Amino acid sequence: MSENRIMLPAILPPELKLQVKRRSVCRHLQLKISNVAYVLTLTAPLKCPVRQINAFLQAEAENILSFLQKSGPARENYLKLLQNKEVFYLFGQECKRYVVRQASKTAAEVKQEAETYTFYVPQAWTQEAVATFMHNYFRRLLMQKIADLRPELETRLGLTASYHIRRMKTRWGTCNVAKAKININSDLLLFPVSCLEYVMCHELLHLKERRHNRHFYELLTEYCPDWRASAEILCKRHYLCLLDNL
Ligand SMILES: [Zn+2]
Known part of the structure; x- marks a missing residue:
């Protein structure tokens, strides 16, 4: 590895763009990631040596990779992604979607087979109308999952x-x-169902205990023993906070 160039660790996808910002006010190395624009932004103190930055990236590489793999795109870019790509995340699972425009159709219809969702829509529908339909469809899926749990x-x-x-x-x-x-949060549609269940349980328990105190966490551990695993999946997003204004 070069000693004077900041480099992305080899395990990360080569199309991930790295943006480095040097800041005099910055004390610690920080990472932000957009998995829609596929940009990793690293903020480093002005005098932080390249070797230290590379070591930091190396140490974070697996977290970054699992973040890219596990988390879906930010909600605001979700529709944009649906428009452009065939792959998306639904309850933590990679799914495919197809849009089929049909002149004979007067209303939209969805067919689901395993992880594939096919949207049959009227030929004349605008991109926006298709996106709104899909958005409402997926929102209903989330509502249904809540109703199931x-x-x-x-x-x-x-x-x-x-x-x-x-x-x-x-x-x-x-x-x-x-x-x-x-x-x-509507983004929970993208994460494993266990995360949704944890959030529902967490919020319900506030009816017993408003604060995040010891009593609250005792209740949480009693009723949702695996909550830490779900919180960790969700946390990755706080840790590598998503930029959603792209
Ligand atoms: Zn809370």
């Missing part, structure tokens, strides 16, 4: 709430305790 979870916890899907930038879920109303 709900009875068992609510019976086990002895708690009940209403659920709403929202686009949120900084939270996976919120709970309005007074109204027993839970908002679920």
